[in-house]
Structures are given as structure tokens and as C-alpha cells.
Amino acid sequence: MRSTSAAGAWRAAPERGSPLLLRLMIGVARRLGRGATRALLPPIVLYFLACSRRARAASRAWLTRALGRPATLVDLYRHFDTFAVTLLDRVYFLAGRWDCFDVRLHGDGPLRAIVARGAGCVLLGSHLGSFEALRAAAVFSAHWPLAMLMDNANAQKAARAFAAVNPALAGMIIEAGAPDSLIRAKARLDAGALLGILGDRARPGDRTVPCPFLGATMPFPEAPYVIAGVLGAPVVLCCALYRGGRRYDLHFEVFRDPLVLPRGERATMLPALAREYAARLEHYARSAPYNWFNFYDVWSDSR
Amino acid sequence: MTLHTPFEAEIARLIVESVNLETPAGEIDPTAPLYGEGLGLDSIDMLEISLAIGKQYGVALRADDEANRQIFASLRNLAQHVERHREK
Numbered sequence: 001m002r003s004t005s006a007a008g009a010w011r012a013a014p015e016r017g018s019p020l021l022l023r024l025m026i027g028v029a030r031r032l033g034r035g036a037t038r039a040l041l042p043p044i045v046l047y048f049l050a051c052s053r054r055a056r057a058a059s060r061a062w063l064t065r066a067l068g069r070p071a072t073l074v075d076l077y078r079h080f081d082t083f084a085v086t087l088l089d090r091v092y093f094l095a096g097r098w099d100c101f102d103v104r105l106h107g108d109g110p111l112r113a114i115v116a117r118g119a120g121c122v123l124l125g126s127h128l129g130s131f132e133a134l135r136a137a138a139v140f141s142a143h144w145p146l147a148m149l150m151d152n153a154n155a156q157k158a159a160r161a162f163a164a165v166n167p168a169l170a171g172m173i174i175e176a177g178a179p180d181s182l183i184r185a186k187a188r189l190d191a192g193a194l195l196g197i198l199g200d201r202a203r204p205g206d207r208t209v210p211c212p213f214l215g216a217t218m219p220f221p222e223a224p225y226v227i228a229g230v231l232g233a234p235v236v237l238c239c240a241l242y243r244g245g246r247r248y249d250l251h252f253e254v255f256r257d258p259l260v261l262p263r264g265e266r267a268t269m270l271p272a273l274a275r276e277y278a279a280r281l282e283h284y285a286r287s288a289p290y291n292w293f294n295f296y297d298v299w300s301d302s303r
Numbered sequence: 304m305t306l307h308t309p310f311e312a313e314i315a316r317l318i319v320e321s322v323n324l325e326t327p328a329g330e331i332d333p334t335a336p337l338y339g340e341g342l343g344l345d346s347i348d349m350l351e352i353s354l355a356i357g358k359q360y361g362v363a364l365r366a367d368d369e370a371n372r373q374i375f376a377s378l379r380n381l382a383q384h385v386e387r388h389r390e391k
Contacts, residue, residue, distance in 0.1 A: 179338040180364070180371040182350035187366030205345065226347050230354065263323075 026164055029091040034100050034246075037088055045081045055080075055295035062297075065214040066289035075290075082290040086130040086242050093136035094165040100246065103137060107252040111194075111236050114257065115144050120189035121234040124224055124255065124277065126200040127294035128285055133240035133248045138194060139169065147188040148196040151176045151203050176203060182227060189233055197224045199237075199277050201294075209271045211278035214285065220274040229261025237280055241288040251284065307333055311382040314356075318378070321355035322348040333379040341377075349375060361390035 029037045049056065059079045063071035092100045114121050123138075123146075125131055138144040150158060155175045162169045174184050174195075189195050200220060202208045208219035228235045234257035240250045255277065261269055285292060307315060307329070315328040318337070322344065335341040338349060353364040362385050364371065374384045 176346065178372070179346060179349045179375040180353075180366070181346045183353050183364055183371070184366040186350060207345075223347060227350070230347070230350060 022160065023164060025088070026091050029088055030095070034088070034092055034097075038085065041081065041084050041088065045077065045084050048084075049077060049080050052295075058295045058297040062292050062294075063289060065216065066285050066292065079290045079292075082242055083293055083295075086132070086291075086293065089130065089242075090132040090161065091165060093130075093132040094161060094169070096136065096140045096166065098136070098140055101133075102245070102247045103133065103141070103250060104247070105137065105250045105252070107254075108142070108250070110254045110257075111252045112142070114234050114236065114254075115142075115192070115194070118192040119234060119258075120192045121194055121236050121257075122189075122224055122228040122259075123194045123196045124199040124235055124237050125196055126198060126239060126281055127292060128200075128281060128288065129239040129241045129291045129293070130248065131196070131240070133242075134196075134238055134250060135169075137240070137250055139172075145188075145191070145193040146196060147172050147174055147185065147193045149174045149176050149181065149185055150198075185227065186231055189231055194236075195227075195233075197227070199224050200281060209274035211271075211275045213278045214282055218278070220278050222270045222274060224277075225259060225261065225270055225273045226266075228256070228259040229266075232258045232260070234258045237277070239281075239284050239288075239291075241284070241291050243288075253280065255280075307331075307378075308382070310386050311378055314382040314385060315378055317355055317359060318342075318344075318352055321351045331378050333382075334377050336376055337378060337381065338375050356385055359391065360385050360388075362388045 059076050060071045063075050138146040150173055155173050185195055202221035207222045210217045211220045235255040237253040237255050240248050243249055311333050315331045319328045337344050357363050374380055
């Protein structure tokens, strides 16, 4: 199955946050510090909550499933507020301001062992939690070699943020969707890098597997498992959940080490792998429902 | 009607085998793009083709090679590149 409408609509969703706004936010955040800037957020969160009908609908649809009960306005506010805080925190993470946070790592031992043997691995992320916190942990704290495979729009957004705060990070982006994207990714893996890939979003034209997710069906991409399988690389799941205050919980979980995917068994193994990942993501989503940072109704096209 | 040089035909067979393509090797247009529109291969397919070419001919397609777009632009370009650089 090749996805078209779902991913297409997601990418067509208007992007909130222009480069100017981004620069303004970064300037304020750096000058005032995290505590004071955090205090400025409630009116901004209310503004977006009031004015962004589509994001509100997506938030409501998500929370109602993730919480297992109808979402209230208070829930929606909390969801938008969590997103705003993690967005603000990106500035400090990007700048390597580790001192702003209380970051706790869970399950990083096996990942450190993989890095230590120089194997490289696929780091399977998602829209749950803050990818910036993970990136900061990898780069500034653990000093892991990190590369990230991102689609064009996200790569450009990330490049803008890097350019504004920490240009040294730009080299880690590999743009997906070029003929040689994965040849580049393979070279980084061969050199022992951790290759970050989103496990919950397919690019238009990517092959997907419909997976049970929070009581409905959502298409999950096959690509992460094919890439790891073709290269015989380990796959490690990860998410960085914001727990309020200064605290982030980073979870790492070895999914396969290595991922063995014989060509003849792909047709049966890929759906099983994607479903297993969806189940793990569901587990973390239920534990941190307000950490879902994809304000697009992921189910609207698959019902 | 599609005309292949003998080596293009060989690379076409390698492509069909390495990505389980439904298009018969003999019907691959030697001048049409391999990636995206054209033959419809995606970046996973391109990775598999590059691995197969490395194994078969000892030609490593380099990650930093700005010429990659050109090389993957068609069966003809790819075959020419491999023929020029092959070690096996």
C-alpha cells in the first residue's frame, strides 16, 4: 500500500511560526531565560487555542483516544501548553543549555553498548515527545554521532532552527526523497552513526502498513525496517517525554539487534514489525498523552 | 521498442532482480528516470540497487558524490558509470 492523501494533507497543513517569529522567539527566550519566558506562554497558548480550529480538532481527536474519555477544553489547553513549552525548550536544547533541565535517561545502557561497539543503529522516533531533547542528549551529553533522515519540509525547518541557534548541527541532516538519500544514510550508519528516522509518519508514495493504534487504524511506514533490514542494523526505539517543570524522561528500548529481514519474508515480517512498533508507541502515548506533537488528525484519512 | 546495449541489459536484469520489479528487464526504457516518475523506484530501491552493484561489480556508489543524481537519471547513465568504474 502506498499512502497518498494522508501524508499529502499533513504536509499541506499551513505551518505556524514564520522565520521572523522564530527569530523573535529565540531572541526573547535567550534574553529572558527559561523561567521568565515560560511565564509569557499562557496568553500565546490561549491565542493558538482560540484561533486554530484545525489543530483544536486534531488535538481533541487525539486526546479522546489517548485518554480513553472525551477530551475537555482543559485537556486541550494542557496539550497546547505542553507543545508550547517543548517548542520553547528547543531553543535551550539547541544551544546546549543542559543546565536548564532535569533530564533522566531510561534504558540507555544497551544503546551505549551498541554505540561502543561502533555498530551504528536506527533510532526510531515519532511525534511523541521532543525530538530536540533527544538530539541534545545524543550530541551534547552522550556525544553520540547522530544523523537524521528528514523529509524536505522538516529538513528545511530544522536547518532554519540550527542556523539561528547552533549552525554546527546542520551537518547531521540527511534529506529524504532524493535518489541517494539512503546511500548517504548507509554511509553514516557504516561509520557508526545513530540514524534518526520517524516511525510514525510516511512520506507521500512511501509504503505503509495499517496498524491498530489507540483503538483505530493508522498507517505506519515500512521504510525504517526495510532500511535497517537491508543494512543489518540494530533498531532502537526512543522518545523524550516532557513531564512538567524542568523534567524530561528519555526512553530507549532495543527493538531488534540486529534487525534480520530476509527478502523472502518481508511480506510477512514488515507488517508484524510495524504493528509491534505501533503497540510500543501506544504504550508510551498512553503514559504521556499530552506529548503528542502532531496537530493533524492522523486518523481522518484512514477511517 | 527498447534497445539496450549488452551491458545495459545486464544492469537492467540486476535492477529487476534486486528490487523484484514487475517490469521485465527488456522493457526498461534506457533513457527514462529510474527514480520516482519513470520506472517508479524509491530511495529504498536505489539503496538495494547500489548494494547489488557493489557486490557484483565492486563499484561503490559514494554518499558524497554530487554526480549521483546524474548517475541515477537513467539506466543508460547508470550502466555507463558502472562500466567505467567496475573492478570485477
